[in-house]
Amino acid sequence: MATYQKRGYKPKTKEEVEEQVHEESATAEVFDSLDEGATRTEAWVEENQKPIFIGIAVIVLAVLGYLAFEKFIQEPKELEASNEMYQAQNYFNEAIEGSVEKDSLFSLALNGGEGKYGFLDIIDNYGSTKAGNLAHYYAGMAFLNTNKYQEAIDQLEDFSSDDMMLAPLAKGAIGDAFMQLEQPEDALSYYEKAAEMKANDFTTPRFLMKAAQTAIALGENDKAASFLNTIEEDYSESAEAANVPLYLGMTKAD
Numbered sequence: 182m183a184t185y186q187k188r189g190y191k192p193k194t195k196e197e198v199e200e201q202v203h204e205e206s207a208t209a210e211v212f213d214s215l216d217e218g219a220t221r222t223e224a225w226v227e228e229n230q231k232p233i234f235i236g237i238a239v240i241v242l243a244v245l246g247y248l249a250f251e252k253f254i255q256e257p258k259e260l261e262a263s264n265e266m267y268q269a270q271n272y273f274n275e276a277i278e279g280s281v282e283k284d285s286l287f288s289l290a291l292n293g294g295e296g297k298y299g300f301l302d303i304i305d306n307y308g309s310t311k312a313g314n315l316a317h318y319y320a321g322m323a324f325l326n327t328n329k330y331q332e333a334i335d336q337l338e339d340f341s342s343d344d345m346m347l348a349p350l351a352k353g354a355i356g357d358a359f360m361q362l363e364q365p366e367d368a369l370s371y372y373e374k375a376a377e378m379k380a381n382d383f384t385t386p387r388f389l390m391k392a393a394q395t396a397i398a399l400g401e402n403d404k405a406a407s408f409l410n411t412i413e414e415d416y417s418e419s420a421e422a423a424n425v426p427l428y429l430g431m432t433k434a435d
Contacts, residue, residue: 262312268297
């Protein structure tokens with residue numbers, strides 16, 4: 182075992198001389214090993230520097246390419262899609278607010294008019310944009326209002342949103358379409374999804390009530406009562422709350 186020696190200490194005995202030589206040799210071996218490892222690393226880098234630099238260049242180009250795509254392609258396309266959809270939205274709003282020619286206005290909203298795109302054209306030409314996504318919602322609602330229920334379901338299923346209102350309204354509209362197709366089990370499933378999404382004082386009690394009504398029609402009175410009690414307890418100020426006692430009575434009828 183090596184012994185502690187003060188700086189400047191000179192070995193006196195043969196054993197001490199041999200020990201010092203051994204320690205110096207071990208230290209040299211350590212440094213030689215480190216030098217050898219560093220040399221191997223440098224050699225590996227030198228041999229592989231071309232693929233390394235190519236890999237770095239690919240990553241940099243990918244990042245720059247993405248930023249360029251967003252700036253020079255996607256952003257202008259978003260603006261163009263929004264401008265193109267303006268007329269279709271006008272037709273849709275006129276159909277919702279008006280009392281005559283609803284079907285023709287919804288048709289114009291879907292298929293276009295006055296040389297402008299309809300929602301279906303927006304989907305085909307700008308599907309990757311936010312406007313293209315929103316066009317699925319409008320198209321679904323237009324189909325729903327013109328009694329084309331399967332088409333409505335298809336479009337609304339393709340719509341994706343985190344919006345507090347639009348997300349549950351889209352799910353609930355799919356439930357409405359299934360009800361019209363006489364598929365109440367599917368309708369109930371979507372009403373439940375709509376009621377559970379983005380809880381708020383407008384859509385939540387609305388779809389809880391639709392879920393309760395559908396559950397009663399299916400003979401699922403306990404489930405219906407649960408929906409109705411939630412309205413009564415958590416949404417007592419909603420328009421739906423006024424009808425809760427009536428439907429609760431139905432759940433208790435033999």
